[in-house]
Amino acid sequence: MQIDLDIGQPTWDLALMARPAALQQDWSYGEAVTRLGGRVIRAGLVDEGVLIGLVQFTARKIAGLVDMALCTRGPVWLESVSDAKRQQAYRLLKTGLGLSRPRLVMITPDEALDAGTRRLSRVMTGHSxxxxxxxxxxxxxxxxxxxxxxxxxxxxxxxxxxxxxxxxxxxxxxxxxxxxxxxxxxxxxxxxxxxxxxxxxxxxxxxxxxxxxxxxxxxxxxxxxxxxxxxxxxxxxxxxxxxxxxxxxxxxxxxxxxxxxxxxxxxxxxxxxxxxxxxxxxxxxxxxxxxxxxxxxxxxxx
Missing domain, CATH: 3.40.630.30 (Gcn5-related N-acetyltransferase (GNAT))
Incomplete structure:
Protein backbone atom coordinates (compact mmCIF):
# COMPACT_ATOMS: atom_id res chain seq x y z
CA MET A 1 0.00 0.00 0.00
CA GLN A 2 1.14 3.52 -0.80
CA ILE A 3 0.08 7.07 0.02
CA ASP A 4 -0.55 9.42 -2.90
CA LEU A 5 -0.15 13.02 -1.72
CA ASP A 6 -0.63 14.38 -5.26
CA ILE A 7 -4.18 13.17 -5.79
CA GLY A 8 -6.23 15.68 -7.76
CA GLN A 9 -9.68 17.15 -7.31
CA PRO A 10 -11.27 15.46 -10.36
CA THR A 11 -10.38 12.01 -9.02
CA TRP A 12 -11.53 12.94 -5.51
CA ASP A 13 -14.85 14.45 -6.58
CA LEU A 14 -15.65 11.61 -8.96
CA ALA A 15 -15.08 9.03 -6.22
CA LEU A 16 -17.41 10.84 -3.80
CA MET A 17 -20.16 11.12 -6.39
CA ALA A 18 -20.53 7.36 -5.96
CA ARG A 19 -19.68 6.96 -2.27
CA PRO A 20 -21.51 8.87 0.51
CA ALA A 21 -19.05 10.64 2.78
CA ALA A 22 -18.97 13.19 5.59
CA LEU A 23 -18.74 16.88 4.74
CA GLN A 24 -15.30 17.07 6.39
CA GLN A 25 -13.93 14.71 3.74
CA ASP A 26 -15.20 16.74 0.77
CA TRP A 27 -12.54 18.45 -1.34
CA SER A 28 -14.37 21.78 -1.33
CA TYR A 29 -14.69 21.68 2.46
CA GLY A 30 -10.90 21.54 2.54
CA GLU A 31 -10.72 24.44 0.10
CA ALA A 32 -13.04 26.45 2.34
CA VAL A 33 -10.82 25.73 5.35
CA THR A 34 -7.80 26.88 3.33
CA ARG A 35 -9.56 30.11 2.30
CA LEU A 36 -10.22 30.81 5.99
CA GLY A 37 -6.52 30.51 6.77
CA GLY A 38 -6.29 26.79 7.62
CA ARG A 39 -4.00 24.14 6.21
CA VAL A 40 -5.20 20.92 4.57
CA ILE A 41 -3.40 17.68 3.67
CA ARG A 42 -5.09 15.23 1.29
CA ALA A 43 -4.02 11.67 0.67
CA GLY A 44 -5.13 8.80 -1.50
CA LEU A 45 -4.59 5.26 -0.27
CA VAL A 46 -3.46 3.06 -3.15
CA ASP A 47 -3.22 -0.71 -2.92
CA GLU A 48 -1.82 -2.70 -5.86
CA GLY A 49 -2.57 0.20 -8.17
CA VAL A 50 -6.18 0.61 -6.99
CA LEU A 51 -7.37 3.71 -5.15
CA ILE A 52 -9.07 2.22 -2.08
CA GLY A 53 -9.43 5.25 0.20
CA LEU A 54 -9.37 9.02 0.54
CA VAL A 55 -8.26 10.95 3.61
CA GLN A 56 -8.42 14.70 4.25
CA PHE A 57 -6.63 16.22 7.25
CA THR A 58 -6.65 19.70 8.69
CA ALA A 59 -3.21 20.62 9.99
CA ARG A 60 -1.62 23.27 12.18
CA LYS A 61 1.37 24.00 14.36
CA ILE A 62 0.93 23.71 18.12
CA ALA A 63 2.98 26.23 20.08
CA GLY A 64 4.94 26.86 16.91
CA LEU A 65 6.67 23.52 17.35
CA VAL A 66 4.49 20.41 16.95
CA ASP A 67 2.97 19.51 13.57
CA MET A 68 -0.57 18.28 14.24
CA ALA A 69 -2.91 16.77 11.63
CA LEU A 70 -6.51 15.76 12.31
CA CYS A 71 -8.66 13.61 10.03
CA THR A 72 -12.34 14.06 10.90
CA ARG A 73 -14.67 11.23 9.83
CA GLY A 74 -12.25 9.49 7.52
CA PRO A 75 -10.77 7.64 5.76
CA VAL A 76 -13.47 7.25 3.13
CA TRP A 77 -13.10 3.67 1.97
CA LEU A 78 -13.84 3.25 -1.74
CA GLU A 79 -13.43 -0.52 -1.71
CA SER A 80 -14.08 -3.33 0.73
CA VAL A 81 -11.02 -3.32 2.97
CA SER A 82 -9.86 -6.02 5.38
CA ASP A 83 -8.89 -5.28 8.97
CA ALA A 84 -5.27 -5.95 8.07
CA LYS A 85 -5.39 -3.38 5.26
CA ARG A 86 -6.96 -0.82 7.58
CA GLN A 87 -4.17 -1.34 10.10
CA GLN A 88 -1.61 -0.91 7.34
CA ALA A 89 -3.32 2.29 6.16
CA TYR A 90 -3.36 3.82 9.65
CA ARG A 91 0.33 3.02 10.14
CA LEU A 92 1.20 4.65 6.81
CA LEU A 93 -0.81 7.76 7.63
CA LYS A 94 1.02 8.18 10.94
CA THR A 95 4.33 8.65 9.14
CA GLY A 96 3.60 9.39 5.48
CA LEU A 97 2.00 12.84 5.43
CA GLY A 98 5.24 14.77 5.13
CA LEU A 99 4.97 16.31 8.59
CA SER A 100 8.08 17.32 10.44
CA ARG A 101 8.94 15.99 13.89
CA PRO A 102 7.64 16.30 16.53
CA ARG A 103 4.21 15.47 15.11
CA LEU A 104 0.75 14.32 16.13
CA VAL A 105 -1.50 12.53 13.65
CA MET A 106 -5.04 12.02 14.90
CA ILE A 107 -7.84 10.13 13.16
CA THR A 108 -11.56 10.12 13.90
CA PRO A 109 -12.85 7.24 11.77
CA ASP A 110 -16.38 7.41 10.40
CA GLU A 111 -16.94 3.78 11.34
CA ALA A 112 -17.34 1.47 14.32
CA LEU A 113 -14.23 0.54 16.32
CA ASP A 114 -12.46 -2.25 14.50
CA ALA A 115 -9.14 -4.01 14.43
CA GLY A 116 -7.69 -1.14 12.42
CA THR A 117 -8.13 1.28 15.31
CA ARG A 118 -7.57 -0.91 18.36
CA ARG A 119 -3.81 -0.51 18.18
CA LEU A 120 -4.14 3.27 18.37
CA SER A 121 -4.70 5.20 21.59
CA ARG A 122 -8.10 6.83 21.94
CA VAL A 123 -7.74 10.39 23.16
CA MET A 124 -11.34 11.52 22.77
CA THR A 125 -14.70 9.76 22.81
CA GLY A 126 -16.84 9.86 19.70
CA HIS A 127 -19.89 12.04 19.16
CA SER A 128 -23.17 10.86 17.66
Whole structure:
Protein backbone atom coordinates (compact mmCIF):
# COMPACT_ATOMS: atom_id res chain seq x y z
CA MET A 1 0.00 0.00 0.00
CA GLN A 2 1.14 3.52 -0.80
CA ILE A 3 0.08 7.07 0.02
CA ASP A 4 -0.55 9.42 -2.90
CA LEU A 5 -0.15 13.02 -1.72
CA ASP A 6 -0.63 14.38 -5.26
CA ILE A 7 -4.18 13.17 -5.79
CA GLY A 8 -6.23 15.68 -7.76
CA GLN A 9 -9.68 17.15 -7.31
CA PRO A 10 -11.27 15.46 -10.36
CA THR A 11 -10.38 12.01 -9.02
CA TRP A 12 -11.53 12.94 -5.51
CA ASP A 13 -14.85 14.45 -6.58
CA LEU A 14 -15.65 11.61 -8.96
CA ALA A 15 -15.08 9.03 -6.22
CA LEU A 16 -17.41 10.84 -3.80
CA MET A 17 -20.16 11.12 -6.39
CA ALA A 18 -20.53 7.36 -5.96
CA ARG A 19 -19.68 6.96 -2.27
CA PRO A 20 -21.51 8.87 0.51
CA ALA A 21 -19.05 10.64 2.78
CA ALA A 22 -18.97 13.19 5.59
CA LEU A 23 -18.74 16.88 4.74
CA GLN A 24 -15.30 17.07 6.39
CA GLN A 25 -13.93 14.71 3.74
CA ASP A 26 -15.20 16.74 0.77
CA TRP A 27 -12.54 18.45 -1.34
CA SER A 28 -14.37 21.78 -1.33
CA TYR A 29 -14.69 21.68 2.46
CA GLY A 30 -10.90 21.54 2.54
CA GLU A 31 -10.72 24.44 0.10
CA ALA A 32 -13.04 26.45 2.34
CA VAL A 33 -10.82 25.73 5.35
CA THR A 34 -7.80 26.88 3.33
CA ARG A 35 -9.56 30.11 2.30
CA LEU A 36 -10.22 30.81 5.99
CA GLY A 37 -6.52 30.51 6.77
CA GLY A 38 -6.29 26.79 7.62
CA ARG A 39 -4.00 24.14 6.21
CA VAL A 40 -5.20 20.92 4.57
CA ILE A 41 -3.40 17.68 3.67
CA ARG A 42 -5.09 15.23 1.29
CA ALA A 43 -4.02 11.67 0.67
CA GLY A 44 -5.13 8.80 -1.50
CA LEU A 45 -4.59 5.26 -0.27
CA VAL A 46 -3.46 3.06 -3.15
CA ASP A 47 -3.22 -0.71 -2.92
CA GLU A 48 -1.82 -2.70 -5.86
CA GLY A 49 -2.57 0.20 -8.17
CA VAL A 50 -6.18 0.61 -6.99
CA LEU A 51 -7.37 3.71 -5.15
CA ILE A 52 -9.07 2.22 -2.08
CA GLY A 53 -9.43 5.25 0.20
CA LEU A 54 -9.37 9.02 0.54
CA VAL A 55 -8.26 10.95 3.61
CA GLN A 56 -8.42 14.70 4.25
CA PHE A 57 -6.63 16.22 7.25
CA THR A 58 -6.65 19.70 8.69
CA ALA A 59 -3.21 20.62 9.99
CA ARG A 60 -1.62 23.27 12.18
CA LYS A 61 1.37 24.00 14.36
CA ILE A 62 0.93 23.71 18.12
CA ALA A 63 2.98 26.23 20.08
CA GLY A 64 4.94 26.86 16.91
CA LEU A 65 6.67 23.52 17.35
CA VAL A 66 4.49 20.41 16.95
CA ASP A 67 2.97 19.51 13.57
CA MET A 68 -0.57 18.28 14.24
CA ALA A 69 -2.91 16.77 11.63
CA LEU A 70 -6.51 15.76 12.31
CA CYS A 71 -8.66 13.61 10.03
CA THR A 72 -12.34 14.06 10.90
CA ARG A 73 -14.67 11.23 9.83
CA GLY A 74 -12.25 9.49 7.52
CA PRO A 75 -10.77 7.64 5.76
CA VAL A 76 -13.47 7.25 3.13
CA TRP A 77 -13.10 3.67 1.97
CA LEU A 78 -13.84 3.25 -1.74
CA GLU A 79 -13.43 -0.52 -1.71
CA SER A 80 -14.08 -3.33 0.73
CA VAL A 81 -11.02 -3.32 2.97
CA SER A 82 -9.86 -6.02 5.38
CA ASP A 83 -8.89 -5.28 8.97
CA ALA A 84 -5.27 -5.95 8.07
CA LYS A 85 -5.39 -3.38 5.26
CA ARG A 86 -6.96 -0.82 7.58
CA GLN A 87 -4.17 -1.34 10.10
CA GLN A 88 -1.61 -0.91 7.34
CA ALA A 89 -3.32 2.29 6.16
CA TYR A 90 -3.36 3.82 9.65
CA ARG A 91 0.33 3.02 10.14
CA LEU A 92 1.20 4.65 6.81
CA LEU A 93 -0.81 7.76 7.63
CA LYS A 94 1.02 8.18 10.94
CA THR A 95 4.33 8.65 9.14
CA GLY A 96 3.60 9.39 5.48
CA LEU A 97 2.00 12.84 5.43
CA GLY A 98 5.24 14.77 5.13
CA LEU A 99 4.97 16.31 8.59
CA SER A 100 8.08 17.32 10.44
CA ARG A 101 8.94 15.99 13.89
CA PRO A 102 7.64 16.30 16.53
CA ARG A 103 4.21 15.47 15.11
CA LEU A 104 0.75 14.32 16.13
CA VAL A 105 -1.50 12.53 13.65
CA MET A 106 -5.04 12.02 14.90
CA ILE A 107 -7.84 10.13 13.16
CA THR A 108 -11.56 10.12 13.90
CA PRO A 109 -12.85 7.24 11.77
CA ASP A 110 -16.38 7.41 10.40
CA GLU A 111 -16.94 3.78 11.34
CA ALA A 112 -17.34 1.47 14.32
CA LEU A 113 -14.23 0.54 16.32
CA ASP A 114 -12.46 -2.25 14.50
CA ALA A 115 -9.14 -4.01 14.43
CA GLY A 116 -7.69 -1.14 12.42
CA THR A 117 -8.13 1.28 15.31
CA ARG A 118 -7.57 -0.91 18.36
CA ARG A 119 -3.81 -0.51 18.18
CA LEU A 120 -4.14 3.27 18.37
CA SER A 121 -4.70 5.20 21.59
CA ARG A 122 -8.10 6.83 21.94
CA VAL A 123 -7.74 10.39 23.16
CA MET A 124 -11.34 11.52 22.77
CA THR A 125 -14.70 9.76 22.81
CA GLY A 126 -16.84 9.86 19.70
CA HIS A 127 -19.89 12.04 19.16
CA SER A 128 -23.17 10.86 17.66
CA UNK A 129 -24.99 11.95 14.53
CA UNK A 130 -28.15 10.94 12.67
CA UNK A 131 -27.96 9.67 9.08
CA UNK A 132 -30.99 9.49 6.80
CA UNK A 133 -30.89 7.06 3.88
CA UNK A 134 -32.44 8.97 0.98
CA UNK A 135 -32.31 5.99 -1.37
CA UNK A 136 -35.60 4.94 0.24
CA UNK A 137 -38.78 6.08 -1.47
CA UNK A 138 -40.71 8.98 0.05
CA UNK A 139 -43.46 6.76 1.47
CA UNK A 140 -40.88 4.70 3.37
CA UNK A 141 -39.12 7.81 4.64
CA UNK A 142 -42.35 9.35 5.90
CA UNK A 143 -43.40 6.07 7.51
CA UNK A 144 -40.09 6.08 9.39
CA UNK A 145 -40.91 9.27 11.30
CA UNK A 146 -42.03 8.66 14.87
CA UNK A 147 -45.67 9.48 15.61
CA UNK A 148 -45.08 12.83 17.32
CA UNK A 149 -42.72 13.97 14.55
CA UNK A 150 -45.28 13.02 11.91
CA UNK A 151 -48.07 14.79 13.82
CA UNK A 152 -46.01 17.98 13.96
CA UNK A 153 -45.39 17.72 10.23
CA UNK A 154 -49.11 17.33 9.54
CA UNK A 155 -49.89 20.33 11.76
CA UNK A 156 -47.43 22.51 9.83
CA UNK A 157 -48.80 21.34 6.48
CA UNK A 158 -52.25 22.58 7.56
CA UNK A 159 -51.01 25.82 9.13
CA UNK A 160 -50.83 27.99 6.03
CA UNK A 161 -47.05 27.97 5.94
CA UNK A 162 -45.45 28.05 2.50
CA UNK A 163 -42.01 26.62 1.79
CA UNK A 164 -39.89 28.78 -0.50
CA UNK A 165 -36.34 28.47 -1.77
CA UNK A 166 -34.14 31.25 -0.44
CA UNK A 167 -31.70 32.69 -2.95
CA UNK A 168 -28.18 31.24 -2.92
CA UNK A 169 -26.24 34.43 -3.65
CA UNK A 170 -24.43 35.50 -0.50
CA UNK A 171 -26.38 38.76 -0.22
CA UNK A 172 -29.60 36.75 -0.24
CA UNK A 173 -28.72 34.48 2.70
CA UNK A 174 -26.36 36.66 4.72
CA UNK A 175 -29.25 37.23 7.16
CA UNK A 176 -29.25 33.51 7.98
CA UNK A 177 -25.50 33.41 8.62
CA UNK A 178 -25.87 36.42 10.93
CA UNK A 179 -28.73 34.67 12.75
CA UNK A 180 -26.55 31.58 13.24
CA UNK A 181 -23.69 33.62 14.68
CA UNK A 182 -26.15 35.35 17.00
CA UNK A 183 -27.64 32.04 18.16
CA UNK A 184 -24.19 30.66 18.83
CA UNK A 185 -23.18 33.65 20.93
CA UNK A 186 -26.44 33.62 22.89
CA UNK A 187 -26.47 29.90 23.63
CA UNK A 188 -22.74 29.34 23.97
CA UNK A 189 -22.48 26.33 21.67
CA UNK A 190 -19.63 25.50 19.30
CA UNK A 191 -20.07 24.61 15.64
CA UNK A 192 -18.48 25.12 12.25
CA UNK A 193 -18.10 28.88 11.62
CA UNK A 194 -20.93 30.29 9.52
CA UNK A 195 -18.28 31.98 7.36
CA UNK A 196 -17.33 28.55 6.00
CA UNK A 197 -20.60 28.32 4.05
CA UNK A 198 -19.92 30.95 1.35
CA UNK A 199 -16.32 29.78 1.06
CA UNK A 200 -17.54 26.22 0.51
CA UNK A 201 -20.00 27.37 -2.17
CA UNK A 202 -17.31 29.44 -3.88
CA UNK A 203 -14.88 26.52 -3.81
CA UNK A 204 -17.43 24.22 -5.47
CA UNK A 205 -18.20 26.91 -8.06
CA UNK A 206 -21.82 25.78 -8.08
CA UNK A 207 -24.70 27.32 -6.16
CA UNK A 208 -26.60 24.02 -6.37
CA UNK A 209 -24.20 22.85 -3.66
CA UNK A 210 -26.37 24.94 -1.35
CA UNK A 211 -30.02 24.38 -0.48
CA UNK A 212 -31.77 26.97 1.68
CA UNK A 213 -35.46 26.60 2.43
CA UNK A 214 -37.68 29.06 4.30
CA UNK A 215 -41.08 28.61 5.87
CA UNK A 216 -43.04 31.83 5.42
CA UNK A 217 -46.44 33.12 6.44
CA UNK A 218 -47.21 35.70 3.81
CA UNK A 219 -44.04 37.79 3.63
CA UNK A 220 -42.99 36.93 7.18
CA UNK A 221 -40.06 34.52 7.68
CA UNK A 222 -40.90 31.90 10.30
CA UNK A 223 -38.09 29.33 9.95
CA UNK A 224 -35.19 28.38 7.73
CA UNK A 225 -32.81 25.50 7.10
CA UNK A 226 -29.52 25.46 5.20
CA UNK A 227 -27.97 22.32 3.71
CA UNK A 228 -24.61 21.78 2.01
CA UNK A 229 -24.60 19.32 -0.88
CA UNK A 230 -21.35 17.45 -1.51
CA UNK A 231 -20.92 14.50 -3.84
CA UNK A 232 -23.88 12.18 -3.36
CA UNK A 233 -24.35 13.39 0.23
CA UNK A 234 -25.78 16.43 2.00
CA UNK A 235 -25.30 17.86 5.49
CA UNK A 236 -27.74 19.92 7.55
CA UNK A 237 -25.68 22.94 8.51
CA UNK A 238 -27.84 25.77 9.91
CA UNK A 239 -31.35 26.06 11.29
CA UNK A 240 -33.29 29.14 12.40
CA UNK A 241 -36.73 29.52 13.98
CA UNK A 242 -38.85 32.48 15.03
CA UNK A 243 -39.71 30.95 18.40
CA UNK A 244 -42.40 33.50 19.18
CA UNK A 245 -44.38 33.31 15.94
CA UNK A 246 -43.54 30.13 14.04
CA UNK A 247 -46.37 27.56 13.92
CA UNK A 248 -45.87 24.13 15.40
CA UNK A 249 -43.83 21.83 13.19
CA UNK A 250 -42.24 24.51 10.99
CA UNK A 251 -38.87 22.76 10.99
CA UNK A 252 -40.52 19.38 10.38
CA UNK A 253 -42.17 20.90 7.30
CA UNK A 254 -38.87 22.34 6.08
CA UNK A 255 -36.92 19.13 6.61
CA UNK A 256 -39.54 17.09 4.78
CA UNK A 257 -39.41 19.53 1.85
CA UNK A 258 -35.62 19.34 1.88
CA UNK A 259 -35.75 15.53 1.77
CA UNK A 260 -37.96 15.71 -1.32
CA UNK A 261 -35.67 18.18 -3.08
CA UNK A 262 -32.41 16.48 -2.14
CA UNK A 263 -33.68 13.12 -3.38
CA UNK A 264 -34.64 14.79 -6.65
CA UNK A 265 -31.02 16.00 -6.95
CA UNK A 266 -29.73 12.45 -6.58
CA UNK A 267 -28.52 12.82 -2.99
CA UNK A 268 -28.28 9.40 -1.34
CA UNK A 269 -27.47 10.32 2.26
CA UNK A 270 -28.41 13.21 4.54
CA UNK A 271 -26.33 13.84 7.66
CA UNK A 272 -28.46 15.69 10.21
CA UNK A 273 -25.45 16.55 12.36
CA UNK A 274 -24.51 15.92 15.95
CA UNK A 275 -26.96 14.92 18.66
CA UNK A 276 -26.42 15.89 22.28
CA UNK A 277 -29.11 14.54 24.60
CA UNK A 278 -27.69 16.47 27.58
CA UNK A 279 -27.44 20.12 26.55
CA UNK A 280 -29.45 19.90 23.33
CA UNK A 281 -32.17 17.40 24.15
CA UNK A 282 -34.88 19.11 22.09
CA UNK A 283 -32.75 19.25 18.93
CA UNK A 284 -31.63 15.65 19.52
CA UNK A 285 -35.25 14.48 19.77
CA UNK A 286 -36.09 16.30 16.55
CA UNK A 287 -33.27 14.60 14.65
CA UNK A 288 -33.79 11.14 16.13
CA UNK A 289 -37.53 11.43 15.47
CA UNK A 290 -36.87 11.30 11.73
CA UNK A 291 -36.17 7.59 12.08
CA UNK A 292 -32.64 8.04 10.79
CA UNK A 293 -29.77 5.84 11.86
CA UNK A 294 -28.04 7.09 15.01
CA UNK A 295 -24.31 6.65 14.48
CA UNK A 296 -21.83 6.99 17.34
CA UNK A 297 -18.33 7.46 16.04
CA UNK A 298 -15.46 5.46 17.47
CA UNK A 299 -13.65 8.53 18.79
CA UNK A 300 -10.37 10.26 18.02
CA UNK A 301 -7.22 8.13 17.93
CA UNK A 302 -3.57 9.04 18.16
Missing amino acids: TVILDLTQDLDALRAGFDQKWRNNLKAAEKSGLSVVSNGTKLAQYRWLLASEEGQRAARGYRSTPATLVPEFVEARQARDSLLILRADTGKQKQAAMLFLVHGCSATYQIGWLDHENAPRGAHNFLLWSAIEQLRARGVQQLDLGGVNTTSGAGIARFKIGTGGRVVTLAGTYL
